[in-house]
Amino acid sequence: xxxxxxxxxxxxxxxxxxxxxxxxxxxxxxxxxxxxxxxxxxxxxxxxxxxxxxxxxxxxxxxxxxxxxxxxxxxxxxxxxxxxxxxxxxxxxxxxxxxxxxxxxxxxxxxxxxxxxxxxxxxxxxxxxxxxxxxxxxxxxxxxxxxxxxxxxxxxxxxxxxxxxxxxxxxxxxxxxxxxxxxxxxxxxxxxxxxxxxxxxxxxxxxxxxxxxxxxxxxxxxxxxxxxxxxxxxxxxxxxxxxxxxxxxxxxxxxxxxxxxxxxxxxxxxxxxxxxxxxxxxxxxxxxxxxxxxxxxxxxxxxxxxxxxxxxxxxxxx
Amino acid sequence: xxxxxxxxxxxxxxxxxxxxxxxxxxxxxxxxxxxxxxxxxxxxxxxxxxxxxxxxxxxxxxxxxxxxxxxxxxxxxxxxxxxxxxxxxxxxxxxxxxxxxxxxxxxxxxxxxxxxxxxxxxxxxxxxxxxxxxxxxxxxxxxxxxxxxxxxxxxxxxxxxxxxxxxxxxxxxxxxxxxxxxxxxxxxxxxxxxxxxxxxxxxxxxxxxxxxxxxxxxxxxxxxxxxxxxxxxxxxxxxxxxxxxxxxxxxxxxxxxxxxxxxxxxxxxxxxxxxxxxxxxxxxxxxxxxxxxxxxxxxxxxxxxxxxxxxxxxxxxx
Numbered sequence: 001x002x003x004x005x006x007x008x009x010x011x012x013x014x015x016x017x018x019x020x021x022x023x024x025x026x027x028x029x030x031x032x033x034x035x036x037x038x039x040x041x042x043x044x045x046x047x048x049x050x051x052x053x054x055x056x057x058x059x060x061x062x063x064x065x066x067x068x069x070x071x072x073x074x075x076x077x078x079x080x081x082x083x084x085x086x087x088x089x090x091x092x093x094x095x096x097x098x099x100x101x102x103x104x105x106x107x108x109x110x111x112x113x114x115x116x117x118x119x120x121x122x123x124x125x126x127x128x129x130x131x132x133x134x135x136x137x138x139x140x141x142x143x144x145x146x147x148x149x150x151x152x153x154x155x156x157x158x159x160x161x162x163x164x165x166x167x168x169x170x171x172x173x174x175x176x177x178x179x180x181x182x183x184x185x186x187x188x189x190x191x192x193x194x195x196x197x198x199x200x201x202x203x204x205x206x207x208x209x210x211x212x213x214x215x216x217x218x219x220x221x222x223x224x225x226x227x228x229x230x231x232x233x234x235x236x237x238x239x240x241x242x243x244x245x246x247x248x249x250x251x252x253x254x255x256x257x258x259x260x261x262x263x264x265x266x267x268x269x270x271x272x273x274x275x276x277x278x279x280x281x282x283x284x285x286x287x288x289x290x291x292x293x294x295x296x297x298x299x300x301x302x303x304x305x306x307x308x309x310x311x312x313x314x315x316x317x318x
Numbered sequence: 319x320x321x322x323x324x325x326x327x328x329x330x331x332x333x334x335x336x337x338x339x340x341x342x343x344x345x346x347x348x349x350x351x352x353x354x355x356x357x358x359x360x361x362x363x364x365x366x367x368x369x370x371x372x373x374x375x376x377x378x379x380x381x382x383x384x385x386x387x388x389x390x391x392x393x394x395x396x397x398x399x400x401x402x403x404x405x406x407x408x409x410x411x412x413x414x415x416x417x418x419x420x421x422x423x424x425x426x427x428x429x430x431x432x433x434x435x436x437x438x439x440x441x442x443x444x445x446x447x448x449x450x451x452x453x454x455x456x457x458x459x460x461x462x463x464x465x466x467x468x469x470x471x472x473x474x475x476x477x478x479x480x481x482x483x484x485x486x487x488x489x490x491x492x493x494x495x496x497x498x499x500x501x502x503x504x505x506x507x508x509x510x511x512x513x514x515x516x517x518x519x520x521x522x523x524x525x526x527x528x529x530x531x532x533x534x535x536x537x538x539x540x541x542x543x544x545x546x547x548x549x550x551x552x553x554x555x556x557x558x559x560x561x562x563x564x565x566x567x568x569x570x571x572x573x574x575x576x577x578x579x580x581x582x583x584x585x586x587x588x589x590x591x592x593x594x595x596x597x598x599x600x601x602x603x604x605x606x607x608x609x610x611x612x613x614x615x616x617x618x619x620x621x622x623x624x625x626x627x628x629x630x631x632x633x634x635x636x
Contacts, residue, residue: 153574163604175604256471286493
């Protein structure tokens, strides 16, 4: 038997046929063209699903269900996407609409939750009951897995880890709050911190690496400069790790998951980032007497997290 | 059938016979004398249990089990109290020791978790699957209930809500971290904030209320001065509520429980505290489009939370 996993993004719709072990057997994608009415986007999604099933020469009867990971705020129970900034969807019943094409169950959840489920079922936190995925990208996203299930609060609006306040009255966040974790520890925040430090320190290698064109700075730049022993880069990373560790410590003190999985673009730095992060967390976190600490590891699922996690929604409901 | 609930504290051991609806039918207590060896403390606990059962003229066969809420870090699975500052217990198997006296199941959990369970089963968050208890006392304690069960992480060391960092590089906490929630929003923190403001503003009513004897300031003082329209008191409370709301907002953004229950000594201020707190939280918290907000309510169980919650440990295991 098979599952269909759909990663519905603002840029592309990706879909895959996934086996019961969480392995993608075949996948394909098409552009979302998010300015369109949801009717046409869901119609395309149905065509894509039909195409990947036909490609593998399997019948719809062999498919246990379709799982969809979407940006925004879904109502998991009803299969309605309440709202999504990236898609201009408002109160769209994806389940109902997609069920017009296929007579199999349709499950919907948030993309970050789905990615956390992928790591939990077949990725970095496999075989662990309780884990938290923290993605360091433009913002900070997250998914909480408790007792092997997605946990996102009674209204499915929780696990907004990026909007945890780590600095009372700190930097203004676009969400309306001040001092949010993602204003200090997202990949975008690291880029801002890198640019600011480079400008203050004209002799820093960071400037040379981007030829003084600060639009060229990305989250990797500071790590490249650090490898070449640039003092400014070292300071930026040290300060960034302080911010990152604060949010991680809070997750530990509140939830104490067995694993924290670090993903997103910046997560690709892997052990470069995790070795010093673990050190700070272990030295700083309030932990009780003789307690086994949370393990901090890199995400494994990469770009397949969306498809596999969405497919796992079907598995968890069977 | 009945449950026994034991509230094992640093000052007294309280025990009660609780019916299946969570009502205490009879309770009694004795001093803990915490300097003693655990053998004698557990022996006294057994005597107390025997006494309350005899008083009601019920037999041990009618008791489904004994639940114990203890300070410190218990290993819930093995029934061992790994460590407790208040009791000088280290790796004491309370379950094994108490089972020498009674041939019924013994369950152990942390006192804050047990109090959260009491609120969830029969108190302020009854009929709600997911809730968080936040106690504002000397420190800030907490218990997380997910799917009607205590959640405290894979090693039972989570839900240390008081040690969530809300101010990067803020006030030094005794736990080793800086900027912990409880350094800003516990009852003790409010007392410090009150004294500091009173000293800076000699004309404030706060000074008169305690006759300039700052040892007399308690968490209620500032509320008394506020009732009489003291400007300094208003400012202290306003600032305190900012701190308190930050921690509450973080709990919402991460866990989005249906209810947050405010308990502890300061929780007794009730609506005095909760009306302005709800206002700040509703205005500030990042919430998604059209989402039902978390309800913030006062704890109901008061001093019985320990006994009833401990008894509910038995219920949850049956």
